[in-house]
Amino acid sequence: MSERTNQEWLDDLQGSNKDEAITDLRDILIRGLQYSLSTHTRGDIELLVEDFAQDALIKILDKLDTFRGESKLTTWAQKIAIRVAYTELRRKRWQDVAMEDLLPEDSGPDFTPAFLTDPQATPEQQINQRMIVETVMQTIEENLTDRQKTAMQAIMGGGMPLEVAAERMGTNRNALYKMIHDARKRLKRELLAKGLSTDDILAAFDSA
Amino acid sequence: MELNVEILKKMARAIATTTDKEIGCDDCFEFVDIFVESQLQGKNPAEAMPLVEAHLNRCANCHEEFEALLVAIKATTDNNH
Numbered sequence: 001m002s003e004r005t006n007q008e009w010l011d012d013l014q015g016s017n018k019d020e021a022i023t024d025l026r027d028i029l030i031r032g033l034q035y036s037l038s039t040h041t042r043g044d045i046e047l048l049v050e051d052f053a054q055d056a057l058i059k060i061l062d063k064l065d066t067f068r069g070e071s072k073l074t075t076w077a078q079k080i081a082i083r084v085a086y087t088e089l090r091r092k093r094w095q096d097v098a099m100e101d102l103l104p105e106d107s108g109p110d111f112t113p114a115f116l117t118d119p120q121a122t123p124e125q126q127i128n129q130r131m132i133v134e135t136v137m138q139t140i141e142e143n144l145t146d147r148q149k150t151a152m153q154a155i156m157g158g159g160m161p162l163e164v165a166a167e168r169m170g171t172n173r174n175a176l177y178k179m180i181h182d183a184r185k186r187l188k189r190e191l192l193a194k195g196l197s198t199d200d201i202l203a204a205f206d207s208a
Numbered sequence: 209m210e211l212n213v214e215i216l217k218k219m220a221r222a223i224a225t226t227t228d229k230e231i232g233c234d235d236c237f238e239f240v241d242i243f244v245e246s247q248l249q250g251k252n253p254a255e256a257m258p259l260v261e262a263h264l265n266r267c268a269n270c271h272e273e274f275e276a277l278l279v280a281i282k283a284t285t286d287n288n289h
């Protein structure tokens with residue numbers, strides 16, 4: 001396969017060598033995806049990889065004018081192909097899990113059963129732990145929106161990927177990250193105002 | 209919201225490392241190819257791009273794609289020689 005500079009790639013992909021350049025780029029995308037997906041996906045990935053490469057190629061050609069040349073064009077293109085592939089794989093892997101399944105049915109104020117999973121703790125530690133859980137719960141209730149709570153529960157509690165949760169909630173990954181970042185900042189501030197540092201929380205549950 | 213010890217610890221760790229200045233997934237995506245190349249050249253991108261590094265440590269999706277890109281670039285570069 002011919003080695004091209006970024007400028008040669010750009011010229012070829014947009015010029016008279018277009019077909020050859022696209023074929024070469026597709027080969028690179030397929031090879032990269034085969035390696036990076038082989039550890040993550042069971043079974044036959046050949047067809048899957050070709051689909052991903054094809055979808056990515058369309059995006060790449062579409063975005064070519066946004067390429068700033070700060071990395072190799074092939075690295076930039078592979079980044080896009082990996083995003084395409086992982087987005088689709090996550091969607092497939094989670095397609096049978098409803099977000100509601102990851103949320104507590106009707107937890108109400110009584111969270112004790114789920115919390116008392118620390119039989120090793122001494123009675124004093126348990127009192128301390130209970131106090132901390134109550135404070136955190138109360139701070140969450142007072143300060144977070146329902147959407148923030150839902151997202152954090154699904155992601156931190158249910159292990160749902162950020163990207164999947166975002167799609168289910170009708171938003172995108174970047175926006176959901178920012179929403180959770182806002183929630184974290186708020187909780188950090190409010191907990192500190194109540195005299196509870198994150199070190200206190202971690203220390204109280206260290207034996208658990 | 210239901211809290212158990214595991215979620216509480218996860219949350220405490222996430223809150224403990226929260227800073228006002230964090231980049232989102234879009235900004236991370238913007239720079240991750242440069243980050244990966246720098247790492248493969250034996251440089252120290254974590255030092256040069258601390259916000260990207262911090263996001264990769266925090267965001268499981270971006271981290272997963274970062275690892276995948278590393279593997280893909282290594283594989284396709286080695287085979288060219």
Ligand SMILES: [Zn+2]
Nearest residue numbers: 232233267270
């Ligand atoms: Zn991210």
